[in-house]
Amino acid sequence: MKRRLPVIIFFLGLAAALPGCLEAEKKAPSDLEDARHAMMTRDYLEAEKSFERYLRRSPQGADRWEVWNSLVDLALSVRNDRKAAIELLEAMLIEYAEAPARKRVISSQLAEQYRIVRNYERALTLWSGIADDKNADVVERARACRNLAGIYLRRLEFELAKESLDYCLALDIPDTVRADCLYDLAQTYVGTGDLDQAITHFRQVLALGNIPGSTRTLTVFMLADTLDQKGLNAEALKLFTSISDDYPNPKVVAQRIAFLKNKKKTPAAQAAPEGRK
Numbered sequence: 044m045k046r047r048l049p050v051i052i053f054f055l056g057l058a059a060a061l062p063g064c065l066e067a068e069k070k071a072p073s074d075l076e077d078a079r080h081a082m083m084t085r086d087y088l089e090a091e092k093s094f095e096r097y098l099r100r101s102p103q104g105a106d107r108w109e110v111w112n113s114l115v116d117l118a119l120s121v122r123n124d125r126k127a128a129i130e131l132l133e134a135m136l137i138e139y140a141e142a143p144a145r146k147r148v149i150s151s152q153l154a155e156q157y158r159i160v161r162n163y164e165r166a167l168t169l170w171s172g173i174a175d176d177k178n179a180d181v182v183e184r185a186r187a188c189r190n191l192a193g194i195y196l197r198r199l200e201f202e203l204a205k206e207s208l209d210y211c212l213a214l215d216i217p218d219t220v221r222a223d224c225l226y227d228l229a230q231t232y233v234g235t236g237d238l239d240q241a242i243t244h245f246r247q248v249l250a251l252g253n254i255p256g257s258t259r260t261l262t263v264f265m266l267a268d269t270l271d272q273k274g275l276n277a278e279a280l281k282l283f284t285s286i287s288d289d290y291p292n293p294k295v296v297a298q299r300i301a302f303l304k305n306k307k308k309t310p311a312a313q314a315a316p317e318g319r320k
């Protein structure tokens with residue numbers, strides 16, 4: 044399937060000015076029906092053509108949101124053309140600039156695509172816009188903060204990552220989301236070598252009441268690992284043992300337990316062997 048996106052955008056700009064536009068708009072519902080039928084029969088090329096015709100013929104159509112998203116899905120899932128998906132999402136961002144909720148949805152999707160292609164600056168701009176939007180749901184804003192921190196960590200910009208996660212924690216978010224932000228912050232401190240702060244934040248996650256069991260188990264593992272790095276082997280062993288039946292990879296935990304038990308049996312210091320006389 045060939046990319047025709049520049050042509051789509053060209054026609055979108057001209058649609059309202061073209062002669063016969065009203066007549067064309069009357070045909071738009073049939074274009075949408077054709078597109079939906081083509082999707083059901085997996086005739087994706089025909090579906091794409093029909094969706095594009097709908098956009099050209101119906102610049103004020105009630106179903107444009109569905110059509111745009113279907114085109115993005117076709118670009119990503121069928122054609123594996125991330126560049127085309129990005130261009131579509133950028134066009135959507137222009138069209139829905141005055142629809143805040145939809146704009147945030149598009150911005151988040153677009154930022155993720157830019158993250159994948161490593162255009163981090165554009166991704167940071169989009170996620171920052173969501174994080175700073177006081178009209179957005181706090182969970183949306185927290186998710187944007189975590190995504191910002193993820194990029195900063197990838198670029199080894201630890202202080203900026205911490206700032207993003209501190210901003211996340213300043214929001215009035217539920218414990219499940221707070222746990223994720225605290226966990227990310229603890230991991231950031233591990234990355235900087237500040238194990239004491241990492242331990243503090245891992246413990247803060249575990250102090251929260253309403254968090255999923257999987258989050259608790261992973262946090263216990265990371266806390267035990269960090270304690271082990273600090274030489275606090277007894278507590279690390281106790282924590283690893285507590286999740287031996289729950290951790291997704293039991294063999295890893297079993298190995299850590301065996302290692303720590305063996306370390307416990309080994310004297311911390313041994314007398315040096317006497318030299319030969």
